[in-house]
Amino acid sequence: MAIDPKLLEDLRERRDVAYRAGGADKLEKRHAKGLLNARERLELFFQEGTFQEFGMHAQHSCHRFGMEKKNLPYDGVVCGTGFVDGRPVAAYSHDFTVGGGALGRIHAKKICDLMDFAHESGMPVVGVNDSGGARIQEGVDSLSGYGQVFFKNVLLSGVVPQVAIIAGPCAGGAAYSPALTDFLIMTRENANMFICGPDVIKAATGEVAKLEQFASAAAHASISGNIHLVANDDRHAMDLTARLLSFLPSNNISDPPHELVDLDLSDDPVMNEIVPASSKEPLDVTAVINRLVDAGDFLEIMPDFARNLIIGFARIQGVVVGIVANNPMFKAGTLDIDSSDKGARFIRTCNIYNIPIVSLVDVPGFMPGLAQEQGGIIRHGAKMLFAYAAATVPKVTLIMRKAYGGAYLAMCSSDLGADMVFAWPTAEIAVMGAEGAVRVLFRKELKEADDPKKRAAEISEEYRSEFASPYQAAANAMITDVIEPAHTRSAIALALRNTLTKRDTRPPKKHGNIPL
Incomplete structure (x- = not known):
């Protein structure tokens, strides 16, 4: 027997009420x-x-x-x-x-x-x-x-x-x-x-x-x-x-929606032209990101907040990645309270969803100032350290230029668990910038010099070449390789493919106690 038409009519009327x-x-x-x-x-x-x-x-x-x-x-x-x-x-x-x-x-x-x-x-x-x-x-x-x-x-x-x-x-x-x-x-x-x-x-x-x-x-x-x-x-x-x-997996036990393609290991000469001739000129990291990611397709997250740090999702030769990049065009790329919070949350989100993290480093340090100190820059900056150290996903770091002090560590150095760290020849890795170090270490010599400013410049250059050179870090096995900018996309793409099968087991615990 067929279903009673009145029942069907009642159902249709009820659905129509819902739609209207x-x-x-x-x-x-x-x-x-x-x-x-x-x-x-x-x-x-x-x-x-x-x-x-x-x-x-x-x-x-x-x-x-x-x-x-x-x-x-x-x-x-x-x-x-x-x-x-x-x-x-x-x-x-x-x-x-x-x-x-x-x-x-x-x-x-x-x-x-x-x-x-x-x-x-x-x-x-x-x-x-x-x-x-x-x-x-x-x-x-x-x-x-x-x-x-x-x-x-x-x-x-x-x-x-x-x-x-x-x-x-x-x-x-x-x-x-x-x-x-x-x-x-x-x-x-x-x-x-x-x-x-x-x-x-x-x-x-x-x-x-x-x-x-x-x-x-x-x-x-x-x-x-x-x-x-x-x-x-x-x-x-x-x-x-x-x-x-489109950049996220459906759940935490699935891989992100990678779209793996045949690797293109050719150089990108334009990358060499992006780097300013002088270390005092700010680097446009957005130009680096656009050359690095597939078809320049970068979904920036929180673009208007804490603009000294850029975060977002992209693909590099098909591999979904989360990008964390210092932005020297804003506050010289320093890490402060807001950017530390922004970065730490994003890093932890990537870690949850098995998304590899690519860090682009050009950081002169943590933001100095009374407001930052009173606002808890120690606690907030520690969130970056905690987030990177706790992350078990593939972590690839590129040091482009400045990487000073605690901020060098906070941007995922090898000591914080980076799987591969690359550096451009323009990289400077040190406890502090050359000018600051010279003022601290050579105060007496500068006072006695005939031309203190000229002598400070000379010592600064010596400091950069001897103590801040990427080759010194490489000699101490803190850097995987020093590469020219033109080789960046192929080097990072290879690193990502080589780390997709990474497994990192941590001590059993409920969860770590991040400094909130």
């Missing part, structure tokens, strides 16, 4: 602001026809404070799985047109159930945040729901990649789930993220603060460092997420 949730008027208003709704965002993200929804018919069970009269299709959050570039990904998307996308007990359960499925299946989780926050009518159940989501975020951390997209309001406790993920992407307009709003700040401290000063994408990207990438709009946010995932 929020109504045409609300959707039209969103489109006028340049916003998409929850389903449209996921449709852009997943390959056509691959989305499988979880919990379309789930509903709140609150019957107080007027909620008994409210119909909230799928309880205001669309959950499911689909394919992105041929790989399965789990995603949930708050629907602001349904009860403001507010989180209640069932809403939270749907997200947690999806995260459990992703955990067991070994697939990334993407969350699109566009919510009014906790559903007040459900009281402590809403707070409990947030706690359950946070717990799942931590449970999945280091197991599967987690990406949060801030595409609307994300206030109060709601901001902590994105903060617990691996990467945060925020749309430039129509989105904000904060713990306390302007009114609360004014009431508590008397300060007058506008949302754009602390809650906007621009503020988070450049000042607080809370987010990793800024998207122009919803469509761009979904594209950025897909591009980011």
Whole structure:
């Protein structure tokens, strides 16, 4: 016997209600602001026809404070799985047109159930945040729901990649789930993220603060460092997420999506021309990166925060890598509090997901100054040391020019576990720069010289050639090889291929105690 047509009609009507949730008027208003709704965002993200929804018919069970009269299709959050570039990904998307996308007990359960499925299946989780926050009518159940989501975020951390997209309001406790993920992407307009709003700040401290000063994408990207990438709009946010995932494995026991090709070991003469003639001229490390990576395709992470350190993902002759590079064009490439935090987190993320790390070094030291010392540069700088030393993935280091003092170590020297260390002939490896060393070591001689400035310059050159030369480090087996810049891409590509099978076993323990 055929199924009763009424049952099919009822099912279709229910699904139609879910697809039209929020109504045409609300959707039209969103489109006028340049916003998409929850389903449209996921449709852009997943390959056509691959989305499988979880919990379309789930509903709140609150019957107080007027909620008994409210119909909230799928309880205001669309959950499911689909394919992105041929790989399965789990995603949930708050629907602001349904009860403001507010989180209640069932809403939270749907997200947690999806995260459990992703955990067991070994697939990334993407969350699109566009919510009014906790559903007040459900009281402590809403707070409990947030706690359950946070717990799942931590449970999945280091197991599967987690990406949060801030595409609307994300206030109060709601901001902590994105903060617990691996990467945060925020749309430039129509989105904000904060713990306390302007009114609360004014009431508590008397300060007058506008949302754009602390809650906007621009503020988070450049000042607080809370987010990793800024998207122009919803469509761009979904594209950025897909591009980011293209460099990451599906889980922590899988290899990254390398695209191994036949090695090209030819020289790149342009690299020789990138190096400035004078060591006092800043090196444009972005030009080095663009020549080093395949087709100049480099996804920079946190480009507007702590710009003295550049981090990001790329492929070098098909091998997915995380790049950590000093940027002499900004603060002379020194390491400071913010850049140390930025670098350490990125290094640990690469280590979690089995991504080899390539470090490009041109660092004159840690940033001096009272604010840095009082701000805890010792503790923050130690994070870089800890992150590199703890990382068991392949680590390849290139010393381009300056590598002084503790910063030389903090940029992954052989002593911090680098598998291979290359240096250009322009490299200077020393406890401190030549000028500083001469002032300390030859103070008396300079005072007695007829021309102190000329004599200081002469001694500085002698110091560089005798004590800071890359050949001295190579003679002490601290450097794998001294290479000309033109040979950089082939040398690093070979090093990466030779270390992909690396296995590094550490003492059994719960985890190390990184200086947070």
